[in-house]
Amino acid sequence: MPLKNLPTLQQFIDALDDHIWVKNADGQYVAVNEASETAWRHSREYIVGKTDEQLFSKERAECFKRIDEKVIANGGQRTVEECAALDKEGNEVWLETVKSPIKDETGDLVGIIGMTRNATRRKQVEARLSLTSEIFNNFQEGMMITDHNANIMDVNRAFTALTGYEEAEVIGRNPSFLQSGQHHPDFYTELWRQLREYGQWKGEFINRKKNGSIYPQLATISAITDESDEILHYICVFEDISLRKAHEEKLRRMAFFDPLTNLPNRVHLTHLLEQSIALGEKSDTPFATLFLDLDHFKHINDSKGHLFGDQLLAQVAERLQAMQAGNATIGRIGGDEFVIILTDYDGEAMLLDIIDQTLGVFNTPFVFEQNEHLRVSGSIGVARYPNDGYDSETLLKNADTAMYLAKKNGRSGYAFYSPDLTDRSVQHVRIQSALHDAVDKEQLSLAYQPQYRFEDNALVGVEVLLRWEHPELGFIPPIFSSQLQKRQD
Numbered sequence: 001m002p003l004k005n006l007p008t009l010q011q012f013i014d015a016l017d018d019h020i021w022v023k024n025a026d027g028q029y030v031a032v033n034e035a036s037e038t039a040w041r042h043s044r045e046y047i048v049g050k051t052d053e054q055l056f057s058k059e060r061a062e063c064f065k066r067i068d069e070k071v072i073a074n075g076g077q078r079t080v081e082e083c084a085a086l087d088k089e090g091n092e093v094w095l096e097t098v099k100s101p102i103k104d105e106t107g108d109l110v111g112i113i114g115m116t117r118n119a120t121r122r123k124q125v126e127a128r129l130s131l132t133s134e135i136f137n138n139f140q141e142g143m144m145i146t147d148h149n150a151n152i153m154d155v156n157r158a159f160t161a162l163t164g165y166e167e168a169e170v171i172g173r174n175p176s177f178l179q180s181g182q183h184h185p186d187f188y189t190e191l192w193r194q195l196r197e198y199g200q201w202k203g204e205f206i207n208r209k210k211n212g213s214i215y216p217q218l219a220t221i222s223a224i225t226d227e228s229d230e231i232l233h234y235i236c237v238f239e240d241i242s243l244r245k246a247h248e249e250k251l252r253r254m255a256f257f258d259p260l261t262n263l264p265n266r267v268h269l270t271h272l273l274e275q276s277i278a279l280g281e282k283s284d285t286p287f288a289t290l291f292l293d294l295d296h297f298k299h300i301n302d303s304k305g306h307l308f309g310d311q312l313l314a315q316v317a318e319r320l321q322a323m324q325a326g327n328a329t330i331g332r333i334g335g336d337e338f339v340i341i342l343t344d345y346d347g348e349a350m351l352l353d354i355i356d357q358t359l360g361v362f363n364t365p366f367v368f369e370q371n372e373h374l375r376v377s378g379s380i381g382v383a384r385y386p387n388d389g390y391d392s393e394t395l396l397k398n399a400d401t402a403m404y405l406a407k408k409n410g411r412s413g414y415a416f417y418s419p420d421l422t423d424r425s426v427q428h429v430r431i432q433s434a435l436h437d438a439v440d441k442e443q444l445s446l447a448y449q450p451q452y453r454f455e456d457n458a459l460v461g462v463e464v465l466l467r468w469e470h471p472e473l474g475f476i477p478p479i480f481s482s483q484l485q486k487r488q489d
Contacts, residue, residue, distance in 0.1 A: 019095075019116035022102070025109050027051045027068070039116075068112055071099045094118070141239045142217075148231040150174055162217075162240050164210030175236070180208040191221070195234070199223045205238070216241050258332045260310055261317035269331030269339055273392040276329075276343050280385050288351055290340040290358065291381040291399035292320075295411040297336035300376070309336075312366055312376065319361035328354075339396065355380060355414050362412070377412035379403055388417045434470055444468050 013020040013033035022031040032040075032047050040047065040055065052061035071078050077100040095116050102111040142159040146152050152170050160166055163178065170177075183206065194201045202220045209215060219238035226232055256268035264272060276287055294300075294316070301309040313336060320330050320338065327344030340358065345351045358380060365373040381403025389395040398417040406415035438444050444466060451461040468476045 017118070020114070021047075022111055022113050023068070024111045027065070029055075030111065036116075067099065071112060072101050072109060075101060139237075141237050144170075144175065144236040144238075146175065146234045146236075148233065150234055153233070162209075162238070163207075169210075178207045180206045180214045182206040182214065195221060195223050199225070204241070216245050261314055261332050263317055263321075263338075264329070264331035266331070266333040269329070269333055269341075270392050270396075272329050272331070273339075273341055273395065276341055277385060277390070277392065277395075279343070285343070286387070287341065287343040287385050288345070289383045289385070289395045289399045290342065290355065290414075291383070291396070291403040292338040292340065292358065292378050293381075293403050293407070294336040295377045295379055295407065297376075300374070308368065311368060312374070315366050316361065316376075316378075320358070323357055323361060333396075339399070351382075355382065359412070359414065379406040379411050380414035381406055381417065382414060383417040431470075431473065431476060434473070435468070438468055438470075443470060 007015070009031065010033075013031070014035075016033060017035055019036040019039050020031075020033045021029055021036050024030050028049055028051055029047050030049075032044055034044075037044055037047070042055065047055065052064045055061075056064070077098060079096060079098050095118060097114060097116045099112055099114045101109055102113055104110050137156045139156055139158055142162045143156040144152055144159055145154045152173055152175060155165075155167055155170055159170075191201050191203070200220065200222045203218075205217045205219055206214055207217055217238045218241045219236055221234055221236045223231055224233040224235060256265060256271075257263065258265045273289065279285070280287055294312075297309065297312075300312065313332070316338070317330070317332060320340070327342070329341040329343075331339050331341075333339055342351065342354060345354060359378060362375075362377050365375045367373055381399045381401065383389060383395045383399035383402060385395060388398045402415045402417040406413050409415060445468075447465040447467050449463040449465060450459055451463055452458065453460045470476055
């Protein structure tokens with residue numbers, strides 16, 4: 001049954017916003033819609049019956065003709081042109097032209113129908129997708145997109161550069177193949193818990209590359225949901241932080257290790273000493289702190305140069321480390337001063353053996369360039385926990401005091417700390433400090449002592465002596481000045 005009140009062809013094409021036109025086999029326009037009239041700025045009556053040469057510029061007409069010939073040769077619909085244009089409001093729009101040959105029942109060509117439609121929205125979407133893809137692939141961090149089951153859907157170029165895996169090798173796989181095996185299963189359990197509860201996880205992985213090497217990476221994983229909060233995708237952004245970790249380790253070593261000897265420095269050694277104190281207090285176990293100082297090191301530096309002195313210190317450190325007597329922790333706290341913490345010795349006899357072994361590192365000469373040999377000795381002061389101190393500062397100070405007693409006793413030996421050593425040390429410091437003010441405060445005076453010739457008891461001269469009378473300490477005997485000089489040496 002035929003439908004009634006069907007629109008005519010003209011009504012049909014006029015109802016469309018797209019530009020629609022029909023040409024006959026001779027290239028003459030036989031139908032156009034209102035959108036085409038508006039775009040071409042000609043009435044339908046003017047357009048119908050004319051060819052492209054009569055309506056457009058020569059270059060444009062020749063272009064249309066070539067396109068028509070391609071469409072006819074192709075035998076089917078074809079997108080022939082995309083171009084920018086201005087709409088009624090003067091806004092830029094993208095137009096897409098589609099042409100198709102018209103044939104009769106016998107297959108003969110009777111014309112061409114064309115349609116130009118507004119493709120601005122599609123072009124905008126394509127542009128956004130292209131931009132997103134460009135950003136995705138040019139992102140310096142590795143990126144990985146998975147589906148809701150965590151199977152990989154896409155990766156960027158940085159992913160390949162960082163892991164060594166090509167896109168085709170990973171699509172459809174679960175990222176677990178990247179695991180290094182260095183994380184406990186609880187690590188991944190907590191990761192997924194945070195993703196479910198908060199929609200994001202950020203932390204460090206130790207993962208494995210295609211070549212088998214492991215590396216640290218900083219990663220952020222985000223869950224992408226729909227309007228119903230159902231998981232659609234997971235996006236992982238990560239970077240290789242190997243260099244950062246190496247730099248952090250370098251800074252850590254600079255902060256806690258002596259760069260010349262690679263031994264713990266004062267800060268680190270003090271921390272280790274405090275750990276030994278805590279352990280000793282908990283287990284009621286004594287330990288010893290040895291303060292080792294090279295004898296006459298200042299003279300070696302002055303005569304041979306600081307480079308020579310540094311080489312000597314490095315060799316001393318190597319010998320101390322090679323000795324490995326007992327459970328020893330060795331550090332250099334500055335200059336030619338080394339500290340050894342002994343926490344594993346059985347009685348005083350074993351401690352004395354370890355001290356003798358330590359001094360034994362100086363038994364053979366140190367060898368330098370040009371086969372130069374140098375014999376050096378050292379002095380050791382010993383402070384024991386808990387008898388000689390309950391904290392790191394006191395133990396180091398008392399071991400230092402004992403070391404100076406060892407030097408006073410002739411060097412190349414050792415001495416144990418005793419309380420009267422501290423008392424004498426404090427007295428030395430007090431007198432040394434007061435001596436700086438003695439001249440300004442007029443505390444120094446001269447004493448004259450006559451000199452006689454023994455044979456006839458005749459006066460032959462006068463010896464002038466400098467005396468120091470302190471208002472609180474009284475007369476200071478001359479012996480203190482020589483002791484102060486030895487202390488400084």
